[in-house]
Every structure is written in structure tokens, then in C-alpha cells.
Amino acid sequence: MALLLRKERLDDFLQSLDGQLAAPVRLEHGEVHFAINPPVEQILQDSDYVNSTISPVALLFPQTEVLFKFKLNGKPQIELPKEPKPLIIFGIRSCDVAAMRYLEMFFSRKFIDTPFVERAEKTTLISVACQRPGRNCFCPCCAGGPFLEEGHDLQLVDFGDAFLVEVGSEKGMRLIYARGQFFEPAPYELNEQRNKLAEETLQKFEIASHMGTGVRKLTSRAVSDELWRMMAARCIECGGCAFVCPLCTCFDVVDHSLPCSSNGVICGWRERCWDCCQFAGYSMEAAGVNPRPDKVSRFKRRFYHKLSYFYMEMDGRVGCVGCGRCIQVCFGVVDMPAVVNTLREEKLLGARLR
Amino acid sequence: MEQGLGEFGERRAIVLAYVNCMWGECGMASQEFFQPLWNGRNLYEPVLARIVEVADETPDVKTFTLELDGGAIDYLPGQFAEVSVFGVGEAPFGISSSPTWTKRTGYIQVTVRAIGRVTNALHRLKVGDYVGVRAPLGNGFPVEHAEGKRVIIVGGGIGLPPLRSLLNYMLDNRERFGKITVLYGARTPADRVYKGELEEWERREDLEYLDTVDIADEEWQRLGKRVGVVTTLFPILDEQSPIDPPNTVAFVCGPPIMIHFVIIELEKRNVPDENIISTLERHMKCGVGKCGHCAIGHKYVCTDGPVFSWAEMKELEWMCAEPAV
Amino acid sequence: MVSMRTTCGFCGCGCGLYTVSDDNGVIGVIPSDADPVNEGRLCIRGWHVYQPLRNMDRIFRPVAVLNGSKRDVDYTDALSRVAEGLKKFPPNQIGIIGSATSTNEDAYLIAKFGRAVIGTNHIDFPGRSRLMPTLMMLRLLGEGVSMPCTFADLMDADLLLCIGIGDPNRYPQASARIFKAVVEGGHLLLIDTWHSDFAPYASLHISPKPFSGALLLRALAGILDSTIKVPFADEQISSITGVSSEQLRAAADLLLSSKRLAAVYDTASLMHMCSPQCVYELARLIKVLRERGVEWCGILPMVERCNSNGALRMGVAPMLLPGLKSVTDNETAQKACSLWGIDSLPQDVGMGVAQMLSAIENGELKALIIVGDDLLTDVPDEQRLKKVLSKVELLIAISAYRSLLTEAAHFVFPRAIWGEAMGTFVNMEGRMRCLEKVAERLGEARQEWQVLCDIATAMGIKLSYSCSDEVLDELKRLVPEYASIEPDKISNSACLIRERLSHLFDGVMHEEIAAPELPLVSDEFPLLLLVERYYLPWHADTLALHSSTLWREFRLRFTPHVFVNSVQGHSLGLRDGMPALLKTPQGSARVTSVFNEAVPTGIAILPEMFFAQLRGVVGQEKFDELTGTIVYPATVAAMERTR
Ligand SMILES: Cc1cc2nc3c(=O)[nH]c(=O)nc-3n(C[C@H](O)[C@H](O)[C@H](O)COP(=O)(O)OP(=O)(O)OC[C@H]3O[C@@H](n4cnc5c(N)ncnc54)[C@H](O)[C@@H]3O)c2cc1C
Numbered sequence A: 001m002a003l004l005l006r007k008e009r010l011d012d013f014l015q016s017l018d019g020q021l022a023a024p025v026r027l028e029h030g031e032v033h034f035a036i037n038p039p040v041e042q043i044l045q046d047s048d049y050v051n052s053t054i055s056p057v058a059l060l061f062p063q064t065e066v067l068f069k070f071k072l073n074g075k076p077q078i079e080l081p082k083e084p085k086p087l088i089i090f091g092i093r094s095c096d097v098a099a100m101r102y103l104e105m106f107f108s109r110k111f112i113d114t115p116f117v118e119r120a121e122k123t124t125l126i127s128v129a130c131q132r133p134g135r136n137c138f139c140p141c142c143a144g145g146p147f148l149e150e151g152h153d154l155q156l157v158d159f160g161d162a163f164l165v166e167v168g169s170e171k172g173m174r175l176i177y178a179r180g181q182f183f184e185p186a187p188y189e190l191n192e193q194r195n196k197l198a199e200e201t202l203q204k205f206e207i208a209s210h211m212g213t214g215v216r217k218l219t220s221r222a223v224s225d226e227l228w229r230m231m232a233a234r235c236i237e238c239g240g241c242a243f244v245c246p247l248c249t250c251f252d253v254v255d256h257s258l259p260c261s262s263n264g265v266i267c268g269w270r271e272r273c274w275d276c277c278q279f280a281g282y283s284m285e286a287a288g289v290n291p292r293p294d295k296v297s298r299f300k301r302r303f304y305h306k307l308s309y310f311y312m313e314m315d316g317r318v319g320c321v322g323c324g325r326c327i328q329v330c331f332g333v334v335d336m337p338a339v340v341n342t343l344r345e346e347k348l349l350g351a352r353l354r
Numbered sequence B: 001m002e003q004g005l006g007e008f009g010e011r012r013a014i015v016l017a018y019v020n021c022m023w024g025e026c027g028m029a030s031q032e033f034f035q036p037l038w039n040g041r042n043l044y045e046p047v048l049a050r051i052v053e054v055a056d057e058t059p060d061v062k063t064f065t066l067e068l069d070g071g072a073i074d075y076l077p078g079q080f081a082e083v084s085v086f087g088v089g090e091a092p093f094g095i096s097s098s099p100t101w102t103k104r105t106g107y108i109q110v111t112v113r114a115i116g117r118v119t120n121a122l123h124r125l126k127v128g129d130y131v132g133v134r135a136p137l138g139n140g141f142p143v144e145h146a147e148g149k150r151v152i153i154v155g156g157g158i159g160l161p162p163l164r165s166l167l168n169y170m171l172d173n174r175e176r177f178g179k180i181t182v183l184y185g186a187r188t189p190a191d192r193v194y195k196g197e198l199e200e201w202e203r204r205e206d207l208e209y210l211d212t213v214d215i216a217d218e219e220w221q222r223l224g225k226r227v228g229v230v231t232t233l234f235p236i237l238d239e240q241s242p243i244d245p246p247n248t249v250a251f252v253c254g255p256p257i258m259i260h261f262v263i264i265e266l267e268k269r270n271v272p273d274e275n276i277i278s279t280l281e282r283h284m285k286c287g288v289g290k291c292g293h294c295a296i297g298h299k300y301v302c303t304d305g306p307v308f309s310w311a312e313m314k315e316l317e318w319m320c321a322e323p324a325v
Numbered sequence C: 001m002v003s004m005r006t007t008c009g010f011c012g013c014g015c016g017l018y019t020v021s022d023d024n025g026v027i028g029v030i031p032s033d034a035d036p037v038n039e040g041r042l043c044i045r046g047w048h049v050y051q052p053l054r055n056m057d058r059i060f061r062p063v064a065v066l067n068g069s070k071r072d073v074d075y076t077d078a079l080s081r082v083a084e085g086l087k088k089f090p091p092n093q094i095g096i097i098g099s100a101t102s103t104n105e106d107a108y109l110i111a112k113f114g115r116a117v118i119g120t121n122h123i124d125f126p127g128r129s130r131l132m133p134t135l136m137m138l139r140l141l142g143e144g145v146s147m148p149c150t151f152a153d154l155m156d157a158d159l160l161l162c163i164g165i166g167d168p169n170r171y172p173q174a175s176a177r178i179f180k181a182v183v184e185g186g187h188l189l190l191i192d193t194w195h196s197d198f199a200p201y202a203s204l205h206i207s208p209k210p211f212s213g214a215l216l217l218r219a220l221a222g223i224l225d226s227t228i229k230v231p232f233a234d235e236q237i238s239s240i241t242g243v244s245s246e247q248l249r250a251a252a253d254l255l256l257s258s259k260r261l262a263a264v265y266d267t268a269s270l271m272h273m274c275s276p277q278c279v280y281e282l283a284r285l286i287k288v289l290r291e292r293g294v295e296w297c298g299i300l301p302m303v304e305r306c307n308s309n310g311a312l313r314m315g316v317a318p319m320l321l322p323g324l325k326s327v328t329d330n331e332t333a334q335k336a337c338s339l340w341g342i343d344s345l346p347q348d349v350g351m352g353v354a355q356m357l358s359a360i361e362n363g364e365l366k367a368l369i370i371v372g373d374d375l376l377t378d379v380p381d382e383q384r385l386k387k388v389l390s391k392v393e394l395l396i397a398i399s400a401y402r403s404l405l406t407e408a409a410h411f412v413f414p415r416a417i418w419g420e421a422m423g424t425f426v427n428m429e430g431r432m433r434c435l436e437k438v439a440e441r442l443g444e445a446r447q448e449w450q451v452l453c454d455i456a457t458a459m460g461i462k463l464s465y466s467c468s469d470e471v472l473d474e475l476k477r478l479v480p481e482y483a484s485i486e487p488d489k490i491s492n493s494a495c496l497i498r499e500r501l502s503h504l505f506d507g508v509m510h511e512e513i514a515a516p517e518l519p520l521v522s523d524e525f526p527l528l529l530l531v532e533r534y535y536l537p538w539h540a541d542t543l544a545l546h547s548s549t550l551w552r553e554f555r556l557r558f559t560p561h562v563f564v565n566s567v568q569g570h571s572l573g574l575r576d577g578m579p580a581l582l583k584t585p586q587g588s589a590r591v592t593s594v595f596n597e598a599v600p601t602g603i604a605i606l607p608e609m610f611f612a613q614l615r616g617v618v619g620q621e622k623f624d625e626l627t628g629t630i631v632y633p634a635t636v637a638a639m640e641r642t643r
């Protein structure tokens, strides 16, 4: 079923949604961030922006998150975080929707990660299909976009003065049922046009990353140690690639506490914060042994995890949705497409010696 | 059965399904063994536990006996617990008591060496203090796999806690297992944990017990006991009670370097890879397969392990192109 | 969720970022991708710069030693006691040690407080001495060279001359440009003793022997211009520097092929650019190259701390008034007097940090105000520091964290840390950056300018500003060159500070140059042991140590260790990460041997931070006369494996 949402009705539609609304806004110097309940007129619509600096999945899995608070007065008392409020993410890009679906799978696999899953259950994704890929985007190589066939709750396709609304889930359906007044049936031809648009968009991508080759090369061990060393030399272990990657889930857990000023009772909290497998302390063990002692082995680990077939078997997809954020953050031009292309050509750009 | 479980029913069902699939093969799976510790709880919320006893094992190792709020839990030997000292942090420890003992007393035990922040903070706690516990975690030893077979338990230093759990479990179910041999090596006599129990094992008739230390002290020399690394016990074993490879299951825990050499000895004696069972140690945080710290290859040591057979480890190394042990 | 724009407070790059806050305080950061400094990148420190705000292990309230015991005291009480105490000493017995992590506003107030309230020029910050050679260079070069150049300029150069820059993680944003330039086909001429991770990407890597950098640069200049005296024959140069004549020629050719040259060096590297001689020689080389047809030349001196450049420019130096004006410069002094409402400023050049420490030891300096914790890293000899501080009669510390400084202090004022303070920084490009207050201050923490104003007021000298902007305004009135600076125009040259120096140093090029004196290795002591700043600059260590992730990463490096390369290590029978015995003619110590392929054969590296534990092995540090920099003597050593 396809519906049409006239652009002049978008503001009203957004305002009619229950719960918090997260939507992209442009800041003073030009960066795009997702803001909570921004003024409707500031919300960016399709062609105004490429994607946000940090993926909106960070709204569900933030850099730091309090797991629980405690009070140590005799028997400890534990206070769990409040139930999350319903959240609607408007303007999320296709790649990030794909990432969100992966995270949902990951966080409810075997054990259910309460903080994430509780939020995810209350989150509705209204994505806007991309028609103007950015210079770092390569989602078609990773089944991450630019148009979604699955995963979204609602997907909006920009047709100038109106959005074609595609419903991808029951959640999306419910949202529309309750707000029928904003929508009108879409003419049938639009569907065809939509497919044409999707085709056209595919032609606009500036870079590609041959993930399949990467997967094959890693799984078959066809990469020389020398090449790994050369690539790892350019990594400065900043952790940025993992932090901006919407599929990266690693975290560290730490406690904080202090005596309460009024009565001396110790209060504190346990929180988790993003962590990265490129850090030496990440895998350091108690006895002082580090199974991944050098930068090369950590760098290798990162790409094996994202690309090797054996990992895919467990995770169901390559560990990349093609959002291109790691290209922006990497200090040494050893981001995902750069590495995959290096694996493919077995030659590293810029290398001089040997 | 799913119906009527309430708000968190779905989730619990998934956990149970997981447990079922993990243990289905060894026939160990049951809802009853998995007590409702996870039922409806926040995954990261520890259960409060009171320290009822602290025993000094060595100058830097203590065994804590814990009474969990909400009653005893059931678990498998080799599973571990995440123990929290509130305000300091959480760390994983192999449960060193046996499930059978827990059934009798209602307590669980962990044996902890003080090496860092959490462990030192734990050592400062006294009887009556509270800690947090999330348990049981991990897969545990495939006890069924060893049923009816000769069992060799090889422990090194502080690697003994999970093996103690296993041994005590086996001793409580003695008729289900064949001959049991314990090989224990430590750096010095003072570094040996569970000294009282070691003596008891040595005395027991239904158990073969051999131990050794790297560096002897006077007392040890006076008693004329063995000196040398734990692998030097194998030749003695060869004479005393030779290994019958396919019918032998070996459980090995200790420092990685010791595991490495013990596995070589076992391989020399043709013990099949599937019958060499060991544990992998990795830096762990969450214990539930989310934080990624313990990952090796595509496996998570906290949920897929920490117990792996040598066959699994080899496969893992090959798949992730990095050494596992 | 709210995001607020600010600047990373760790290194001299000064990356732009947004902090993300919710009900639980600051919970993360987002790099700014519109910022010309970092273009969306942050290094490990930047990603975790918010974490100290979540750490509660802080000093919350003023602490004072009363009747021999330490206790929390009331703020005003502490102020009046401090004021009373300070009045007891004549101005020349009082010193102030500032911090390169203070904002410009704070630094300005430190300079002003010292001069206008106390009346002393004994004002300095610990990293200052390492910047002095660079200041001299600025003076020497004259017109036509852009210094400091910007990060973006590095991308425009066709040749990058990188001298002693160490590993890529030391100065991340510069490294990013170096790697990008190389990937895009640019050339890198690397002159660095270390076989760092840049080496495989260099068109030419020259690895001179330790301390021979100056001679090497002179020899290069000599090849390009025959009128330049090189007091050694070619073979001698090869044997002293360890660089063959062919390599030198190749380097000269590479330099000559360049039309647009950018030179990058590390002001804190102990082995290369720190020595004034080296800087002179680089200046000479650049001059020659300009004459030989290099059209554009930029120089980027890299500095370790977020506001070393600012502290220097605000006058936290014994010989400088704000705006890099000399204390003997009458015009500026008069202007300052009228603006600050006082009759005269102290005219004599004051004591630097190193001199202050000696002056305390021999009883000439009796009272000391210390801001921040820079001393801890810059005077790594802990025992000496403790001894010196115990001799101070009145020690006032403005600090956020407990350390041996606050242990020794008679009064401690809690300091607002990054995220609680606001103001501006000057990064290594000379770019003004805005630091925003993104979190509520804990306890009674205040910025140092506020504390100093309060102390002044308690001393009866009215000093007050309503906000840090007002401080900046006053500075702009004092230093007209800074008046047009607009720090919030991030992508505009309006935020760049560019000054020419006219009256600081004599600007004479020294002709004589000697071979470095290195102790001779022997069979008994086959290694040359060097103390080096090796790790990425952690800036105020205490700040890094209060971020849980950085603490974890940093702690790995806590046991004293010595680097050798693996070939060398194996030949000595060492094992990676295993205990070893380090022996030198002075003594021996237990260390961990760590294999590091960047270390050339024949050399062992002792990271500077372990100097304290291993000082008996290394011998006493010396002070470089001209700049007051701490110089570590090289020594011969042997290493063997222990159990
Ligand atoms: C499955 C498993 C079972 C274990 N069983 C026992 C046991 O029965 N008895 C026992 O004494 N110890 C056991 N350990 C080791 C124990 O978890 C660590 O000693 C403990 O985590 C150290 O915590 P800490 O806070 O005191 O150390 P820290 O101060 O955090 O760190 C000290 C060192 O330990 C490393 N480290 C930190 N956290 C961990 C971690 N979670 N796992 C491994 N290394 C870490 C750090 O990188 C650092 O090098 C076990 C570990 C695992 C993974």
C-alpha cells in the first residue's frame, strides 16, 4: 500500500506524533546532528543534507549510558533507569536503518540487552530515502541503501512537493492508521517512478567498496602480513572508526561513586561507554598477557570481524552498511573502502619503501 | 508455557531457548537448572549477595562464600559469575563451589586473586558486606561428555577454582565417572589454593592425586614431595596408570603457557582433541556477549565459552587467523 | 540531548568538537566535521575528553593546613589566610608557576596577578622553555616564511620536511595531513632517528644518530649553498650522523625539487629540535632554500599541550609581557601600567621554572603559587620535586586533583577542569579556539582567573571581571595585534594569531657547530640509553588519568620499561614484555624490556616518565642555559634477561 504525504502537511504530521521526536538539524558551522524535539522549522528534509556526523543509533546506544545507580547505606540499594519514552526518529538514512536492524538482532541475540532493546521497542523509524548520496557514501555495496526494501517502519521518498510513504512494518502501519488525515492514496504510477528514482540514484555514487572481494580475501587468508603491517602503520589507534560506525557495539563498563555531601552515604552509578578493539587496553588480560599485543593484530581483528565469512555467518551480514563515516574520521586513510580496495589491489596507496 | 509469563515472558522464553539449545546436546538442559535469576531482570542488574565467609587461601588469594538474595541458584561446574564491588566495578570469576554443594548449603563460592582494582577491593571486604552477583554465565564443563570415562584434571596455580567445582561435583556423583586423576602444579607450596581440600583429595581412595611445585620450600623438601612443572607429572602417570586415549577426558585450567604445554603432553598420548577440555581467558566486561571484549574470532568467550575443547580452539584459531591460547 | 561546541583540551592541535549532554551530564562527544583543524577527526584523547567530567575523584572544596593538619575550609577563610600569607613575603620571594592547560584568560590573569598584584616577574609555566628555540626561529626567519603555517597548508605543500616528529599518534592532526598528502602523491622527507610508522611512507627517510640533527641540517645547507661553512669533511659527517653522503645528496635534491615546502618539527622532542642549535640550523636551511627557489615555505612547530602557545602569548614567562613583548619594553609596560592601574612593573627578567626550583632549594624563593599539574610531567624527577616543594614556606596550589603538589601545598583551591572552564586557547597553528563551559562545576571549583582575582581582592587590590570575555577584552586593549581576532569564526583567517617579533633576541646565527658528545659503547655496555618523550602527549596526566578509558590505556605503561628493537632484543637474550636488568656505569635497575621496531639498533629508549624511578641509572639531568630546558644525558647501558 502506498500513500502520499504532502510536504505542507509534514510539519503537522510530525507534531502529531507522540513521544520524543529526533530529527536532523544543521548547526551554526554546518554540521548535521540529530536533535531531540527541535523546532519543526529547523528540521532538515531530504535534499538539505547527506547524513549526520554520528549515526542516530547513538540515541539508542549512546557513548555513555548509566546502567543503574546505587546507594551504599548498609545493604546496597539499586535504582534502575526509568522506562524509556517512546521515540520517533525522523529523517534517519537508509544505512542507519539497516544498522539499527542489525543492532536489534545483536542486542537480543542469546541474552537480551535490556537498555537497548527496551528503547528499540519504543522507537519508530521514519527514514527518508537518499537521492543525493554524499561523497563518502557506498551503501549499495553493503545492502545498506540508498532505498530500503525492508527494515524501515516508514520510508519517505521525496517527489518534490510530496513524499511517497512506504510502510515497512506493523509499527509504521499503526502510526499511519492513527493519523489518516495527513495522508492521501498515492497514484499507482508513483511506484514505477520510485523504482526509476532508485535506479538513478545508484548511478550517482562516487565511490565503491568491493565488499565481496574483501570477504573472499580475508576468508581465504589471501592477504600478506606485509600488507597488514603497512595498513596498520597508518592507524593511530584513535578509536574513531569504531565510535562512528553504526554497527560497532563494543563497550566498557565502569563504576563511579562519591560520598553524598549531606549524610556521607556513598552514592554512585555504573555506566557503560563505547570502547574500541583498536585500543591496547581493550583486550589486555588480568595476568598482563595481551592476546592482541600489537597494532597489526588489532587492526587485523577489526577487519576480520567486519569482513570474514565466519563472522558473517554469525552476524548475518558484513559489518558495514556503507555510511562512509569512517572515511571522515580516519587519520590514516585506512577506512573500510580504503582497506577493501587495498585488499583487492594488494597494493597500498602512498606506500614508498619496500 | 510462554503464556502467563507476564511482561518479560517473551524474553525469558528466549533465554530458555538459548539454554536449551546450548545444553540440549549433552542432555543437561532444563528449566529447573536455570533458576529465574534472569527472569524479568535488567541484564546488567546484579543480585545482591552477602559475604558469609572469607577464607585466606594464599597471601593474595581469598575464597568468598556468598549468600544470594532470592535463594540459591543452579549452575554447572565451569560456569562463572560476574561479581560487583559497588563503586569499584565488576569482574568475572569462575564459580569454585560445586552445584551439589550449593544445593546443600544454598551458598556459592568464588576464589579471587588480588591483582587489580576490583579484586583488591573485594579482598578488603569482610563478612556481612554486600557484593553484587550476576550468575551463572558461560557454558560450563561438558560433564555428560565425561560420563563413564577416565577423567584427568590438570590444574595450574590459580586455575584450580573451576576444576575444584568440577571435581567436587564428580565426587558427589562418583558412580557416573570412571577413574579420576588430579594433577596440580603451583609455583611454590605457598601458592597452592584449597590446601585443606588438597590433603583430603590426597587421602581419598577413589581419586588419584599428584602434585608438584616449581620451587620447593623447606617443609616441601622435608616431606620429599615432587618439584618441577606440572608436565613432569605425566611420565609418573604413564607408569602409575597409563592413559587410554579414546576413553579419557582431560580438563585443563591454568596460565596459558601451562595449558599450552599440557595440551602437547596430552596430544603425545593420543588423547583426541574433542576430549581435551580447557578454558580460555579473555578480558571480560559484560559476561553476556555484548561488550565484545572477550571475542575471539566469531566466538564470545563469555557465552560460547569459557570452556572449549582443543578441537574447537584449533578451529577457532584457524578461522580468526590469530592464536587462541 | 543537547550538543555544545567546544575545543578538545588535550594537545596542541586543538580539535573542534561538540559535547553531548543529557540528564546524566555530559555523555559523549561528536567531532566537528566543519572544523578546519580536525575535519571530523578526533584522536583517542579527544573522544574521551568528556570522561573526567564524570569522575568524582576530585578536590571539591578549598583545603588548608591549619595547626599542622589538613582540612576542608571555607572559601573566604582560605582567601583571607592566603592574602595574609602572601603579604609577608617581598615580591621577589614569590613565584608563580602557571599551566599550559589554562585558557588564555586564565593565563593572562596569571601574568597580570604576578606583575600587578605581587610585583614579580618570577612567572613561568613548565613547558615554556621548550618553545623558546622556536620563538628565536620566528625572529630569525624574517619575512616570506609562514610560521606557524596551518594544517591545511601542509596539504598544499609538494614536499613535507618532517624532523623528529616521532610516531603518528603524537600529533594526530598533523599526521593525518601527512598521510593524506602522501596518499595524494605528495613527498615526505623524514629526518627522524626513529623508524616510526611514517617511515614506510617517506620518499626518503634519514635516520641520524641521536643529537646529530643540527649537524645534519648544517651539512644539508652546506650542500645547497657552498658559502655556508661546514667544519667537517664529508666522511666525518657520515660517521658522526650515521647518514651517508649519498643519502644527504638525495635529501638535498628532494629539497631542491620542491616549490612549496612545509617543515614540521616537534618542539618537545628531546633529541632533535629542542636544542636551540637545531632550530638555528633549520632556520638556516630554510633561508637557503628560499634563496634557491622554493616559492613558498611554511613551518609548523608542533606543541604538546592545548595552550602552550597561549600561555606564552599571555605573558606567563619570566621575560615576556602579554603579546610576546619583552618585560623591558617600556611602551608595553607603560600601557600595561595605565590599563592595570598601577605605577610600575617589575623590570628585571624573572626566574623560569627550573631556576625557581633551584632558588627554592637555596632559600631565595619562599612562596609559590602552582596552577594545574604540568610540573608533574615536566619535572619527572618526583623525589626532587617533593624535596623542593617541602622547602616552600607558603605553597598555594590551584588544582582539581590530588597529587604530590596538593599533598605539599598549604592551601589548595579546587580548579575547574576542562568542560567546566571557559575561555580561549591558541593551538599550534596559532589559531584561537573557543572553550565552552559544558558542565556544571563540581563543588567549589573555579577557574584560576577567578581564584586569583579573589586572592587579589582579599589582599586589598580590587581585581574583578564579570566573565572571561571581559578578560579577553582587556587583553585586546593591551595587545592591539590581538584586537581583531575572532575565535568563533572557525573557518576564517580572522582566528589566526600572527605576530612578528622585533625585540626579543639578538637574531644572530651562530657559526660554530660541534659534533655531539656521546658516550662510547663497549662490549660491556653495548647500548646507548636515551631518555625520550616517546608516548603521545598525555598533557595534564591527571586529566588523562581521570578518564576511565584513557586511564586503562595509560596504565599499561606504568611499569618502568625500556624499548629496544626485536633484533637487538633477541641478540641480547631479552624477551618482549619480560623483566630485564638494566645496567649502566651509574647503577642498575629492574625494568621490563619492550620490543619496539621504531628504535634503531644500538639504542635503548627510556620513556621520560620513568625518569624518576630510574634516575640513579641515568644520572642527573641538566639545564640548558639558554632556554632553561631540562636536558637528559645519554649514557651507555647493558641489558640482560632476569627471571
Ligand atoms: C571466565 C573467567 C574466569 C575467571 N576466574 C577467575 C577466578 O576464579 N579467580 C580469579 O582470581 N580470577 C579469575 N579471573 C580473572 C579475573 O577476572 C581478573 O583478575 C579480574 O577481572 C581483574 O579485575 P580487577 O578489576 O581487579 O583488575 P583491573 O584493575 O581492572 O586490571 C588488572 C588487569 O586485568 C585486566 N583485566 C581487567 N578486567 C579484566 C577482566 N574482566 N578479565 C580479564 N582481565 C581483565 C586489565 O586489563 C589489567 O591488565 C577470571 C577471568 C575470566 C575471564
Ligand code: SF4
Residues within 6 Å of the ligand: A234, A235, A236, A237, A238, A239, A240, A241, A242, A278, A326, A329, A330, A331, A332, A333, A334, A335
Ligand atoms: S579511525 Fe583510522 S586511525 Fe582511528 S582507530 Fe580507526 S583505523 Fe585507526
Ligand code: SF4
Residues within 6 Å of the ligand: C008, C009, C010, C011, C012, C013, C014, C015, C038, C041, C042, C043, C044, C045, C046, C047, C171, C172, C173
Ligand atoms: S588530543 Fe589533540 S589531536 Fe587529539 S582530539 Fe584533542 S586536540 Fe585533537
Ligand code: FES
Residues within 6 Å of the ligand: B283, B284, B285, B286, B287, B288, B289, B290, B291, B292, B293, B294, B295, B300, B301, B302, B303
Ligand atoms: S564479556 Fe562482554 S562480550 Fe564477552
